[in-house]
Amino acid sequence: MRPCRVPNPSARPLLPILLLLAASAGSATAAALRVPWHPASRWATQPPLHPAxxxxxxxxxxxxIxxxxxxxxxLHIEGTLEVDLMFKLAARNGDFLKLFSDVAVLQTEEDFYELAAAYLERAAAGNVTHAELHFAPQxxxxxxxPLEAVHRGLSRAIAESPVDASLILSFERHLSESEAAVAFSEAQPYMAAVSAVGLAGSEVGNPPGNFADLVAAMAAARLPITLCPLSNLRLQVYAGELEARVREVLASGIAVTINSDDPAYFGSYIDGNYEWVARVAGLGPEQLAQLAAASFEASFLPKERKAEHVASVWAALNGWRLEEREAAELRGVEEGARRRWRHAVPRWLRPAAVWLTQRTDAPLAA
Structure with missing residues (x-):
């Protein structure tokens, strides 16, 4: 399981506190895992796809999807730094060998702008219409x-993107409480763009499994969690039991959302995470739409905006069903035409007719 997003009623207005029950591994660990990878190799042993x-x-x-x-x-914005952009920024900022060390290449406002713009462009292509970007100023x-450079670069990319996005100010768990307080104080001039405050880092010593009663209470209260399945898979968090754990949490009644965490490190953006979950849990179209709707309901958007996005999810599902039905009908018409065409030729020519119709994509008239 991943972080629980719980607003704190005692916090200042418009600044809900994001409590992380389970956060991603530290950037040093993730950096060591920056290798090409695709989850398809794990799908062979999973349950069959939903009949749809x-x-x-x-x-x-x-x-x-x-x-x-x-x-x-x-989504940790630093975790979207792809290798090609890393090379570009390292070369632009001078000492290539010194700077070519993960986020050390991020030096200027323009660097942070390009980082966020690249992610948001990819998100828009995957039909992500709202994003809450964790950034770690420490x-x-x-x-x-300068924090101003970080803020200005990220905010400019958000302003220019078709994706409705906001920022989540994320503190590092391995640093002290006093250091987090200093970072929070320094961030005050920029809080208008911040929708929440969070905590990130290694959860060693405090796994979610130690909080079974809390998990049950979360399910009862419909408190949402953010699940990042492929980062857990890549980090081997559950040592071969992840598929069963995912099915368990989906069946628990907890409000679950699907996310990509650090996609540049773990080899897949949000669409790949949705597909992996659909395959291992055998989810059908309506269940996938429910996950998408839950992602908006769990966001920090105003209530009326949530309702608009949720309505767009169900409209998209209906549109997909109509397209699939029309495509199936067309395939049936074409297959019927092929059968009739094969039987219209002499018997001794039918093997050749079958061979020919199997090798053409062109529809045949009835």
């Missing part, structure tokens, strides 16, 4: 990067 997606090997599943509007709520100010 089984006919074409998952192509319909991917079409639905693409068409569903989605919110991404657990990892930048300690290197002498």
């Amino acid at each position: 997606f089984a006919a074409d090997g998952g192509a319909a599943l991917r079409r639905l 693409q068409q569903l509007p989605k919110a991404e709520l657990h 990892g930048h100010t300690v290197r002498g990067v």
Whole structure:
């Protein structure tokens, strides 16, 4: 399981506190895992696809995931730094070998702008219509990067993007409480763009499994969690039991959202995470739409905006169903035409007719 997003009623207005029950591994660990990877190798042992997606090997599943509007709520913007952009920034900022060390390449306002703009462009292409971007100022100010440069770069990218996005100010769990207080104080001039405050880092010594009663209470209260399945899979958090754990949490009644965490490190953005969950849990179209709707309901958007986004999810599901039904009808018409065409030729030519019709994509007239 991933972080629980729980507003704190005692906090100042418009600044809910994001309590992280389970956060991603530290950036040093994640950096060591920056290798190309695709989850498909794990799918061979999983339950079969839901019948709605089984006919074409998952192509319909991917079409639905693409068409569903989605919110991404657990996304560390530093974890979207792809290798090609890292090379570009390292070269632009001078000492290539010195700077070519993960987030150390992020030096200027323009760097943070390009980082966020690249993620938001990719998010928009995947039909993410709302995103809440975690950013960790402590990892930048300690290197002498002004917080103003971080804020201005991220905010400019958000302002120019079609994706409705906001920022979550994230403190590092391995640093002290007093250091977090200093960072919070320094961030006050920029809080208008911040929708929540969070905590990130290693959870060693405090796994969610120690809080069974709390998990039950969360389910009863419908408090949402942000699940990042492929980061857990890549980090081997559950040592081969992740698939069972995911099915368990989906069946528990907890409000679950699907997210990508640090996609540049773990090899898959939000669409890949949705597909993996759909495959291991055998989810159908309506269940996937429920996950997408839950992502908006769990966001820090105003209530009326949530309702608009949720309505767009169900409209997209209906549109996908109509398209799939029309495509199935067209395939049936074409197959019927092929059968009639094969039987219209002499028997001794039918093997050649079958061979020919199996090798053409062109529809045949009845």
